[in-house]
Amino acid sequence: MGFIAGSAGLPEENRKLEQQIDECKRIDMPIEEVLRRRVAGAFIVAGLLIISVGFLSWRCARQASDDADLVAHTYAVMDMIELTTKHVIEVETSARTFALTGQDAVLAQYGAARGGVAQSEDELRRFTADNPRQQRRLDVLEPQIRAALEFAESMVAKRRQRQASPGPSEILDTERLMNAVRATGQEMRADEMQLLSQRRPRTNARRRLTSLMIALGTFAGAGLLALAKFAVNREIDVSARGREELKVLNAGLEQRVEQRTNALQSEITERKQAKQALAIQAEELFRSRQALETQTVMLQSVLDSMAEGLAAADEQGKFLIWNRAAERIMGFGPADLTAQEWSGYYRTYLPDGSTPFPTKELPLVRAIHGEVSTAEIFVRNPAVIGGVWIEASGSPLKNKDGVVSGGVVAFRDITQRKADEREIRKLNDELEHRVVERTAQLEAANKELEAFSYSVSHDLRAPLRHIGGFSKMLVEEFGSTLDPTAQHYLDRIQSGTQKMGLLVDELLSLARVGRHVLNVQATNLNSIVTELIAILQPESEGRQVEWVIADLPTVDCDPVLVKQVFQNLLANAIKFTGFRTAAVIEVSHKEDHGQSVFMVRDNGIGFNMKYADKLFGVFQRLHREEDFEGTGIGLATVQRIVHKHGGRVWAEGEPDKGAAFYFTLGVGQQVELKSTGAAAGVQS
């Protein structure tokens, strides 16, 4: 149990941990990404800025340099013009000087100057190659120079030849020629000066722009650096924070990892233990499985050897057990059907044999629903063509928790029993019918008897009275004229009539007891007995009779009838003790098996016990009438009354010793029925 709970807890821990790692990753990722992106972006922007500033600076510098070159060029051109002009002047001057002086030293100067003119002239042409206007002016200058040079040459040459000094005209020519050269040179310089004046401000502007650009670039670079520093710092902060968080998380993670490791370790330990336990269990399982197999085989053979059909099904109605007897009785094996289809499949019917048995009332179906039930079912299907009566008892199957998990039904073939029952019922019906018939006959007979009794009481009494009356009148009125024999006959007629009257009255009394409806009430028997002794007093007139009367209980009975019982018994006692000089009559009672038994005993003539069964019969007498008068109805009446109360009466006696009469009084309807049967038994 503990093991199962531990292994269930660990995955839970794992899951939490992984969730948290995911969360860390989710938090970390944007930090790096943003950092990377921002840095990349900043560098791209900074690079572009620096490149463009560099490029612009480079261009400006380049342009400024170009401009400076142009200015220098202009200056060079102007220098060349100056030089050329100077050389020309030197040539002129030296030529004139030579012409005036004739000194050779001056000639050297002249030659040098002349060479200088040629050189500077060439350079001038080369320098101004890019400027067509100046070229054109050069075209003008060059002839002027050549003219000047030629004039100088001519002066030199003339000196050398005549050794004469140049006249004033020549000097004036020279001056003219020289002026022309100077003028052209002046034009060219002016042109260059103009160019210069144009180029210088542009160059200055370019230079300023360049400076500006450089300054701007520097500032931008510085700004970017600052920005970069700021950004980097920030990112560093962020990442530092991230690292801090990460550290915390890592710490937490480590803790968890540790916990997890511990948990895993304990789990591993538990698993090891569990594995061991499992091995033991497996061993036990194996053994119990073997035992189970043995049991199952045994159970199966037990089930199959049963005479009763046994079937069990789970709550879905799938049969778990269906023994051989079940198949034999039902004709079919276990159906792979839902419970609702069982009745239709096995063809089960209600006891009327034709109404299909309601499936939900089948004992097995009720058992699955948790009810215990028993039913008689008629089964008739192609496998049991004649039909089978079964008595099925279903009870629920419960699992160890007491929950109903199916049902089991046991059933047996009661076809024979049903046949017997039918036979018995038929016989019973016949018997019943005969009982009814017999009862009707008996009732009719009883009615006849009653009618007879009435007839006896009413119709027989009258003629008796007439016989008695007229014979009496005969004696009274004609007795003196009759001879003694005739008188004797008349006496015999009289006594016969009286006796018959008595018989009729007593028979009537017996009949009345039979028709009497019991009026049960608490009755004091002592007072009845006391009253009766007084009434019977005349019967024992002149005799010595000792009455021994015990304390009698108050009992539930019909007082009128019970009085009749005591009266008859006491009268008998007096009668049958008639020959005793000292008669003892005893009335007592005792408790026997919870029943009151009453007794009337005398020390009279008694009777032989072998005639005891005749005592209570109508007209049965054990003594000759000459000895003891009586009709033989008194004890029959006693018995009828006692039986009517559900009681019992019997007698014990011994000749010449005495007799004892015992009786009990049960009271009620059922005892009355019993008494009727008993009375019938006695009478038959």
Added chain:
Amino acid sequence: MNAEDLDILLVEHDQDDTDLALHALRREKLANNIVVVRDGEEALDFLFCRGGFAKRSFEHPPKLVLLDLKLPKVDGMEVLKQIKSDPRTKTIPVVVMTCSKEERDLVAGYHLGANSYIQKPVDFEQFREMVKTVGLYWLVINQPAPVKGVAKVAGQGSR
């Protein structure tokens, strides 16, 4: 026999019983005037002064009716009922003679107002004793109820 001095109306269909009863009554000399009728209808005709007795008068009722229950035509119970339910006759004492205790119980059960019930004993001596006792009581000891109005005075006066 003077109808006006009628002592007993004996309602009895059995000739033997009638003879015995008359013999006993006469022997005791209790009744001089005894009328015997043989069935219920005749008894009612007599008591209600009709039919063959139309000349009779209510002013001279019998001092006692001895009524047997088992009668032809109209039975004793019906006779008793009519006597006791009519104001002109209900004061006449009626002694019902029964043959059995059952009959006696039956009459008592109907509350028909019989003045006495007696069971005819089988023994003649007892029968005679009974007739004597009844006659003595109802004809000698018992004071009859006064007959109503002028009739009573006239009746008494004529006696």
